[in-house]
Amino acid sequence: MPPLPVGGLTGVGFAPHPDSGEDIILVTSHQARGVIDCVTGQRMARDPDPDKAWPDDCTLTCEGIGPLAGTAIQISGLLGGGLHTTTTHGWSIDIVTPNWPNENILLSYEGDPYRDAPGSTWWHIHREEACEIRAAGFSPTGRTLAIASSCTPTLFAHP
Template sequence: MGGFGLIEATTGVKVARDREPDPEASTPDGPDLACPGIGVLAGTRVRIAGLFGGGLHATTEDGWTIDVVAPEWPHHRVMLSADGGRNDGEPGTTWWHVFNDERHGELRAAGFSPSGRTLVIATSSDVALIVRRIEGSGLRP
């Protein structure tokens, strides 16, 4: 399935879909690999991440990180860490193995939204959003 989709990053709701974008207008260009927005972002340039390059944030301002690793090439895994990427300690305390493309399809992109509140993992068939709540005493994925 080709085209563009626009997803609200905190709810997962599909906001807009363009199944047949104009190839001339929708080719990512410039150093930021941006494309014209669709739906509520029409008239705005939108940075992309996926098959054509681009990327998402690998860290947040408050020390959360992701690492994409391939211990069993060509299969990728995404590791989420709350300790700045040290991955010290037992799994599930300060770090989590959150994705394995061997079970979920080929990894296309992984990273944080600019606010750092949403972790996006996109595969050849799905988009997973992990949204964290920021509450009084601590952070939870």
Template sequence: MTFTAYQQERRDRFLSAPVVPAPDPWRPAAPLIPVGGLLGVGFAPDPVSGQDLLMVVSSSGHGLFDASTGERLARDYDPDPETSTPTGPGLSCPGIGPLAGTPVRIAGLFGGGLHTTTEDGWTVEVASPDWPHHRVLLSADGGLCRGPAGEKWWHIFHARWSELRAAGFSPSGRTLVVATSSDITLLTR
């Protein structure tokens, strides 16, 4: 494959950027949360009692987490087979726990997407300069990723051992999730 000079420069920049912790004001909400057989994730459409809630769909059921702490709030080990997989044009599953009766859009193996920007200018991007290994980039420059890594953009996650399912912000912009086939990483501010 032949790259243009711009493509080669961008590829080289992403390949050389080390994985670093997200910059202030971002911080880990919890240690890495293992979820075997993860299919997808989705945030509650609106914060509940001021909390960003994250629904996780896996091959062994559904879970609901407080995205700011990583605390599991609800678990359904045996969801209804008719609605347990995100399908249809909305790619949604019925919520559980405090989201019971609320459809939650799920992004992951079956498609869909999460918010990639926040109202105050943070952007998350997935790059694959050495496909199939994905890099998650967080930027404060509108997703341009210009200049040296660590100034206006940061390489915050490298999916080497698990398949990336989704990366994105909650509707409030206060939480960022990176979901792979085996775990979730939550950042909050």
């Protein structure tokens, strides 16, 4: 799915859709919150209230909206936190900066990107040149990989 432009992105947090159980993601920015379906890329809800767009400083949670209303969602991003960097299915990611400040994401499957040949067990899947990566990692189900930069969330998902 193509990247979704979100200016001033500050964080992301995964949750299961209350009806289908599929991955959805809460995206926070300096000015709003939005919920996106990870498989279709469809925006499911948006709240433009900037006062509610920042996570709580102590718990790093943000109140959900739309299908996540009434749920506290753990946020990873500008203020801290983290997403899963591995899955139970053997996938993992690494964020590397050999040509700082450009950030790169390496995806590996039961391999070692520091020892194995490129394309054998690992792949270079993303290069961020213009924006800062705020968070990168997998959903708790392992079915979605999010790379959230200050400009856009990029989602790789399989149902």
